[in-house]
Amino acid sequence: MIVGFIISGINIKGVSLFVSSVKIMLLPDIQMITMAFSIDQTTGYLKQYFASQLKIPPDVLQVMFQGIETLMSLGVRPHGTIQIEMFSLDLEKFPIKAIQLQPEYNMPDVITIRVQTDSDTFQEVAVEIERPTYRKPFLGGFRNRMTGVEFHNAGSQTVPKKRPDKGIEIFCRETQTVVERRKLQQTRNTTSTQMTKIGLYVSNLTDKLIQPEKYFTAAEYHQHRFNAVIVIQTYYRRWHAIKVVQKIREEKRLRLEWEAQEELRKKREKEERLRKEYERRLFPKTKEDFELLYHALELWRQEEIEHINNTLTGAERKAALCALLEKEAQLIASIGRHKLNADEENQQKAILYFLDKCAEPKRWKAFDGKITEMDTQFTLRARDLLEIYRSISMKDLPQEERLDVLLTLKHTVKEHECKLSQDIVELIDREADLMMRGVKEYNLEGLRKRICTLFLQYIKTPTFNPEVARLLKVPPDPLKLYKNINFCRGCKKYLPSIEFSMSANSRSVGRCRRCCKLDNEARRREAFLKYKLMLRNLRDAEVDYHDDAKTAFLIQQQDLQYMVESIWGCQSALSAWDDLYDLVMVRWNKYCEWSPWNTILLTKDEADAHLKLSSLEQAYEIVFIHKIKHKHILAKNYFSQIPEMASVLHKDDNQPRWDMRNDTCGPRLLGLYRSNPAP
Template identity: 75%
Template sequence: MTEDDEALRRTRANFDETIQSEELCLDQEHLAEKAIQQDYHMPDVLTVGVQTDSDSFQDVLVKIERPTYPKPFLGGFKNRITGVEFHNAGSQTVPKKRPDKGIQLFCRSPQTVFEKNKPQQTKNTTSTQMTKPGLYVSNRTDKLISPGKYLTAEEYHKRRLEAVIVLQKYFRRWYAINVVQNLREEKRIRLEWEAQEELRKKKEKEEKLRREQERRLNPKTKEDFELLYHALQLWRQKETERINRTLTGAERKAAFCGLLEQETQLIASIGKHKLNADEENQQKAILRFLDKCAQPKRWKAYDGKITQMDTQYTLRARELLEIYRSISMNDIPKDERIDVLLTLRHTVKEHECKLTQEIVELIDREVDLMSRDMKECNLEGLRKRICTLFLQYIKTPKFNPEIARILKVPPDPLKLYKNVHFCHSCENYLTSTEFPIPTNSHTTGRCHLWCKPANEAQRREAFLEYKLILKNLRKSEADYQDDAKIAFLVQQQDLKYMIEKIWGCQSALSACSDLYDMVMVRWDKQHEWSPWNTILLTKDEADAHLKLCNLQEAYASAFIHRIKSKHIQAKNYFAQIPAMRSFLHRSDNQAKANEFLIVTPISTGTKP
């Protein structure tokens, strides 16, 4: 018998024992119903016999765990005949615990709002203390507030408006001060820029005059001598005009004789300078020629990089260039000179011919004379002869195969019949590159070698300004990258005619006549350059002109009409040239298309 308040642990039952209790009830009917409803309950501990050997058994205690939650169905199968369900082993074991991640997790219940009402009394009781009989309260810190004047809505908005006006006044003053300061700063920067530009132009002009003076005192190139002869012609014309204006009779003839004598002396001095310059330029031209032959092969890859490759022929040409540069040097020690000559002797001995034998003989002769302490001045002729013969050796394609691709006279005689013309002035057969062929020419005419002395003897014109203008024109057209062709067909003589006859050798805007500061640019930059789409301006004016978007708004109608008339003159002149007719017709068709272009809406086939 157990009491109602007695616990199970007081019965002193062991863990491995099964306790079975019986219930006695006085109410027989209720006991019978409960006996019927009573089901079988599995005990907490079961004793299972496990066979450990063939004839031995061992009892094992199995503890039954009763979870408080229903087991989830984790899969299994069912026998369709008997209806018995078989679950997977996972449903029969203890579920795995989630690993502790070190993060405090909360469920939904503590995050739910929980409201409660609870009265609470403050710790400090507040009250107002007043003076009363038996208590004095000081009024030193009290403030006396008296009612002010009543402010209507109109008066309030009026005060706000006045305050806003004051703020706007000060703001506009501050803004005006900033605007004025910015204008002053821009003016200062503009004046500094103009001063710098003026100083730059002044320096460029001084540098240009200095170069001109240097070129006249020490002429070296063909353009320098053209300037000298042109200056001589201008001086002669001025002197002739002065003599004709001031002198008559015998005095005039005597003055012309003196002028002729002075001109002859100046021509002779120019000729001496020319001989010295030709000798110096000849050596430089030879070295440039040999250096061009010794350059490696180059080609551009797909990624834009330049690849260089040396062949056995370029290496051979470079070796011969170094030897020639060494033997043409002066003022080198005797030992080094002998080493260079021996190297040259060993190089030319690789080929046996009359030329190499003569070079070897001259080398032996110089070495013998140097061993006898011969003076350097007496060996100049011999050394020059060795250099000349060795240069002839280098220019032979048999000894230097790389030289064949840059020789003016090809080794194959059959190639001489291609692009070869006869010059009736010097009576020589020359290639087409040796003739100045203008666009309107139908024959080859005279070659460069004959035009040069003819110009020096008769006209004495300087073409340096036109060469610079043509060079700048072609460079600017190449920068557009729109497949422009006309600028590369026009020659120097054509450009000279346009500048002198059509544009009058002056800028279309400022009438500046300094051709060194002139450029030819497109009149309408949307179309390629042509004699009927060009304008002659200074460099600064050209930069400003190319920035314009609308020519009709930028220039006056009279100026545009004047430019169009010059374009018509150029069209009439170049229309006689067969090479220009196709470009002229194409530009006319394009102009007509632009003139009669009508924009019409496209019909969609539906009516409104």
């Protein structure tokens, strides 16, 4: 066995990367195998390796070394060689056979070649194969169809030399623009025939006899193509018709699904609205909730009276009416008790909202749309007072925390010496003394309410809380009230103007809001929630136009109620739908500002479709347009007395109007709105 190593790289830490070619001579077949090993490998490692390759036990193999020497200790140097003979101790059971080469060849890093230096002299030279640092390009190739072996065209093994930079930009020919010239040319088509002649015999066994078919004239040929075109068009039109029908069928299916979903959505919305209305009647909290309660009570009373009048007469009728009156009184008393509880809860919420309003920082919008906030000494003072009020209003506080809150309140009110602060300090000392004596919580509720009431009065005093001056309904200076005070004919009180609700055509102040509310609860018992929602939706829609509309904000709830009930008949102008919760007021001409003489009452779906119209004259019939114009004239006559609306009315009068006599379109109606309009 001969071992040889050739350096394949540089290693400054050791010799583990130095390799040599090892020649192994297998006896008795005298087979020479050359392989690469590191020069620090032991002969024992070589023995184990060849034992696995020869598939015989390593104990049977025998070499001339003990198996612990390395190739370097034997004197092997890089590019050196050593020969080792290897044979088997038991040739009968474990003979050494020639190693079968693996079918897949792996090129070693080092090979040994014989170079002829003279005619009879040869020299073995170790050659190191340098691995390229780049991937060779694929230059094509071919595949043997019989064996399936692929052969690739060889690429250059050496890296091409980099061209020296001459300072001149050079392009190869492939990047240049090629000038082409098109020219038609008939190519050669060489044909030949072979026949029997002297010295040549051509067999006619494979010849075929061809007979000419029927001759087609040009007219027959074109007629045949025309018939074929008709057949193709027939089948294409059939295919196209099937596709169109499938598309229409799919659109119909989607439309029906959408309509079913819309019906389900409307049903859910109505159920949700009824559920919320039922909850509001069951647990009333706001003024609108009690309006719904009184309205439901009035509807129930009218139904009972109608039932009594239809079924009973004489003394029985009078007795039933008396029983109904007593039951109505009981229901009114029950509603009153609910109202007292709700007023107490709402009063506390109103106080906290008022104090939060005082403690808000100053806000303004910059030119870039960002909101800037700033706290002043007055807002900070109001915030401190708010926190103290919340602390003393809390219930179920431990005794230590309650004493800390009272001490903080005492130091706060003692900053100003007055009768009010002295009363608060006296009450604080009294509560602290009672708490130290172990008085129960429920016995201190009255005292604590007095402390909260006096401290709230302290907060509402502008001397102690300057920020509250801008939120008080009654300003500190009585002279400012003289120009803003009106007399209520119902309760006989002088109240500020904000306490009066005036309609658009009112000529006098009349009664205040509280008297109107009390009169409604006692007599008519109407619910105005649906009109409030309609007015809110109208104003939100006008804000979305961004055209500086202001007429919708001049209209009050009473004005909108008059328009819906007296002018539009509480029903849609197209479908006569009379559920006010589903009706909305929209612009008749969407390009002009909303006003009582530029509006139409429709359902929500009809309003969405109406606002998508580009021409009203082409969408509606002339009779329908005349009905809408007549309602607009009634609204003009009613609202023309208001100075603010009169200016808008004169502005609209100066704009060109639609004239029926100049209309050449004739009576037309959009298919979507083909229904009986309201009279």
